Amino acid sequence: MKKKLSLWMLLLAVVMVVSACSGGKGGNEASPSATSSSSPSASSPSASPSAQPVEVTLAGWGASPEEQELLQQVLDEFQAKNPDVKVKYEVIADRYMDVIKTRLIGGEAPDVFYLDAFEAPALIAENVLEPLDGYVTPDFDLGDFEEPMLNAFKGTDGQIYGFPKDYSTLALFYNKKLFAEAGIDNPPATWEELLEISKKLTKRNGNQVEVYGLGQAPELARQMFMILAYGGRVVDEEGYAAFATPEAEKGLALVVDQHLVDKTAAQPTDVGAGWGGEMFGQQKAAMVIEGNWAIPFLQNTFPDLDFATAEVPTVNGKKGTMAFTVAYVMNKASKNKEAAWKLLSYLTGKEGMKTWTSKGFALPTRKSVAAELGYDKDPLRGALVAGAPYATPWQAGPTLPIVMNNFNNLFVSAYMGDMPLSEALKQAQETANKEIRNAR
Amino acid sequence: MAKPRDRLKLREALAGYGFMTPAVLILGCFMLIPIGYSIFLAFHKVDLLGEVSYRFIGTANFERMADDPRLWIALRNTAKYALVVVPTQTLLALLLASILNMNLRFRYFFRAAFYLPTVTSSAVLVLIFMWIYNANGLLNKALDALGLPTYNWLGDPAVALTGIMIMNIWSTAPLFMVVFLAALQDIPDTLYEAADLDGANWWHKFWKITVPMLRPVTFYVVVMGVIGTFQLFDQSYIFSAGSGGPNNSTLTMVLLIYQYAFSVLDMGYASAIAFLLAVTIMIATLIQRYVFKEERLG
Numbered sequence: 001m002k003k004k005l006s007l008w009m010l011l012l013a014v015v016m017v018v019s020a021c022s023g024g025k026g027g028n029e030a031s032p033s034a035t036s037s038s039s040p041s042a043s044s045p046s047a048s049p050s051a052q053p054v055e056v057t058l059a060g061w062g063a064s065p066e067e068q069e070l071l072q073q074v075l076d077e078f079q080a081k082n083p084d085v086k087v088k089y090e091v092i093a094d095r096y097m098d099v100i101k102t103r104l105i106g107g108e109a110p111d112v113f114y115l116d117a118f119e120a121p122a123l124i125a126e127n128v129l130e131p132l133d134g135y136v137t138p139d140f141d142l143g144d145f146e147e148p149m150l151n152a153f154k155g156t157d158g159q160i161y162g163f164p165k166d167y168s169t170l171a172l173f174y175n176k177k178l179f180a181e182a183g184i185d186n187p188p189a190t191w192e193e194l195l196e197i198s199k200k201l202t203k204r205n206g207n208q209v210e211v212y213g214l215g216q217a218p219e220l221a222r223q224m225f226m227i228l229a230y231g232g233r234v235v236d237e238e239g240y241a242a243f244a245t246p247e248a249e250k251g252l253a254l255v256v257d258q259h260l261v262d263k264t265a266a267q268p269t270d271v272g273a274g275w276g277g278e279m280f281g282q283q284k285a286a287m288v289i290e291g292n293w294a295i296p297f298l299q300n301t302f303p304d305l306d307f308a309t310a311e312v313p314t315v316n317g318k319k320g321t322m323a324f325t326v327a328y329v330m331n332k333a334s335k336n337k338e339a340a341w342k343l344l345s346y347l348t349g350k351e352g353m354k355t356w357t358s359k360g361f362a363l364p365t366r367k368s369v370a371a372e373l374g375y376d377k378d379p380l381r382g383a384l385v386a387g388a389p390y391a392t393p394w395q396a397g398p399t400l401p402i403v404m405n406n407f408n409n410l411f412v413s414a415y416m417g418d419m420p421l422s423e424a425l426k427q428a429q430e431t432a433n434k435e436i437r438n439a440r
Numbered sequence: 441m442a443k444p445r446d447r448l449k450l451r452e453a454l455a456g457y458g459f460m461t462p463a464v465l466i467l468g469c470f471m472l473i474p475i476g477y478s479i480f481l482a483f484h485k486v487d488l489l490g491e492v493s494y495r496f497i498g499t500a501n502f503e504r505m506a507d508d509p510r511l512w513i514a515l516r517n518t519a520k521y522a523l524v525v526v527p528t529q530t531l532l533a534l535l536l537a538s539i540l541n542m543n544l545r546f547r548y549f550f551r552a553a554f555y556l557p558t559v560t561s562s563a564v565l566v567l568i569f570m571w572i573y574n575a576n577g578l579l580n581k582a583l584d585a586l587g588l589p590t591y592n593w594l595g596d597p598a599v600a601l602t603g604i605m606i607m608n609i610w611s612t613a614p615l616f617m618v619v620f621l622a623a624l625q626d627i628p629d630t631l632y633e634a635a636d637l638d639g640a641n642w643w644h645k646f647w648k649i650t651v652p653m654l655r656p657v658t659f660y661v662v663v664m665g666v667i668g669t670f671q672l673f674d675q676s677y678i679f680s681a682g683s684g685g686p687n688n689s690t691l692t693m694v695l696l697i698y699q700y701a702f703s704v705l706d707m708g709y710a711s712a713i714a715f716l717l718a719v720t721i722m723i724a725t726l727i728q729r730y731v732f733k734e735e736r737l738g
Contacts, residue, residue: 095682095702097703098702098703101489101702101705102702104489105488105489105492105705126489126490127490127491128489128490267595269575269592269594269595270575270592270595271575271576272574272575272576272577401703401704402704405683408683408685409683409684409685409686409687409688410687412595412597412685412686412687413597413686413687416595416596416597416686416687418597418598418687431509431510434507434508434509435508435510438504438507438508438709439704439706
């Protein structure tokens with residue numbers, strides 16, 4: 001009896017081992033066959049119109065509920081026109097690029113997904129995105145896109161790897177009530193004026209500052225145009241950090257000195273706010289330099305706030321601002337490229353983009369849509385549109401993520417006054433270049 | 441005569457291994473293979489995105505460490521963190537356990553209440569503490585009311601790590617408190633009675649009886665504390681939104697490994713750092729074992 005029992009147990013264990021090993025394999029085999037089984041039926045000409053639709057996955061990062069709803073509306077419109085394609089929309093809540101890269105490695109990446117211009121060169125260089133030139137038809141009207149936004153998604157080979165879905169520049173947001181109280185009629189046109197009126201706008205109560213003149217964001221994405229203002233640069237031709245120069249320092253010193261010397265500017269965490277828009281909405285800063293995203297936020301969260309926008313004041317007599325753009329790109333390993341292109345071209349086409357940008361959450365990258373929606377004449381968005389021609393796109397080659405990380409880390413030290421600015425820039429540049437050299 | 445016995449032995453051995461199979465399989469799949477694979481990765485330059493490639497580069501990943509300032513910052517932060525957190529939380533745990541071991545009213549309520557922070561998810565704790573640490577938050581209001589200086593806890597590199605330390609001591613000490621409490625209740629009352637007869641006061645009893653009797657448990661608590669603090673990740677990840685900022689002040693070893701592995705996708709170098717971390721923890725544990733043994737002999 002005992003012997004038999006032990007034999008049975010052994011058999012059971014063996015069965016467990018076998019099933020455990022085969023379980024993983026079986027699952028892997030099953031999934032591609034399940035997805036591919038639908039595509040032949042859809043692409044074969046003999047298939048009836050009621051054949052199973054092709055599923056295309058679309059992924060992006062999360063946004064406000066209103067924006068999410070609007071995107072769903074665009075997708076519903078697309079589905080109504082293309083019953084043969086079924087869109088599966090996924091939201092990646094956190095660490096978007098980490099998740100996308102990991103899923104690309106695992107072969108589980110979505111067919112179509114968002115890509116920020118800032119990350120584009122690195123991902124294009126890895127050869128995981130589908131070049132889209134071959135898909136473009138005259139109908140799609142390539143010339144309609146704003147040139148700088150489209151160029152942000154061109155590879156070094158000249159191919160286009162993504163079509164920008166929208167963009168925003170930065171503009172100066174100012175609080176009309178606080179301006180009136182300080183007796184200021186017009187927003188500043190030059191940086192000198194901005195520094196001057198910041199002093200008037202800053203309200204102190206003893207040692208405590210209640211309202212700062214300007215809310216600042218001490219990070220590279222927001223300050224890159226200050227580096228360029230006096231002829232500095234962020235990276236050199238080989239992708240190495242090159243911002244530790246007197247020229248770059250001169251522009252950045254304007255930011256740091258206003259915080260440390262004038263004490264008329266601060267970063268959001270200094271007043272307990274999460275970001276510039278919140279700081280401005282809570283009236284802890286009379287001015288901030290923010291993008292289009294701040295407009296719906298301020299209108300929803302702070303409906304009583306009386307604010308206006310103006311172009312970013314000139315630095316060194318030159319106009320400058322940043323431009324942020326995001327594209328839809330296609331996964332090179334996608335199994336349903338035709339259907340993916342249908343979706344991608346609809347989302348970035350005239351019709352889809354018009355619906356997507358109709359509520360003002362983002363600005364259209366197509367000239368025809370922009371003209372139709374008339375954002376250049378919008379009282380709040382006019383200043384943002386005006387910045388587009390001279391804006392610096394937030395992009396600087398494939399090494400920018402490393403450069404940014406090191407810049408931000410040390411720039412904060414200079415900003416807090418723990419380290420002289422020149423020293424911080426030098427150290428940040430050295431650290432970044434070491435990391436770049438080691439990674440090659 | 442000998443044959444049936446051999447067969448019996450074989451069968452017994454087979455049955456034994458059969459029973460062990462599930463455990464061996466699970467440990468092998470989720471521990472031994474990953475450990476072996478990460479050692480393999482540590483000697484390779486790995487490219488996963490696009491065309492997958494493994495290139496053997498010998499010890500280049502380890503040589504690179506010497507020239508990586510961020511690694512040394514992370515190591516320094518982690519060591520600083522461990523040096524402050526481990527002694528503090530151990531002492532606090534011992535103190536709390538001693539108090540709760542007394543014949544107090546409502547002690548069961550206090551035991552449960554003190555233990556609550558430990559059962560709360562660390563992600564939730566961090567989010568709660570980020571509100572407390574907000575420039576207009578509870579902590580600054582309290583400091584201000586006491587006439588003490590206030591800080592930008594989230595944005596100032598000088599205090600950001602301290603913020604995480606305070607939070608972690610508060611949330612981990614109760615876990616070890618329970619361990620100490622169990623050990624305290626194991627100390628025979630006869631020892632204290634004998635000490636009473638000898639005329640020992642409270643302090644003598646604590647120092648000469650309680651502390652020595654707790655030595656094995658203290659060793660366990662300190663070792664677990666060191667391992668836990670060296671593996672600090674989630675708190676500083678949420679605190680700094682994954683960057684380790686401001687100014688690398690909350691960058692820890694595991695956060696750095698995460699950044700290299702999943703943001704930069706340099707699995708080889710990340711594995712090499714993970715290897716370094718494992719060796720560091722092992723050395724720290726050996727040192728502690730040595731120290732505790734010495735004391736026992738002395």
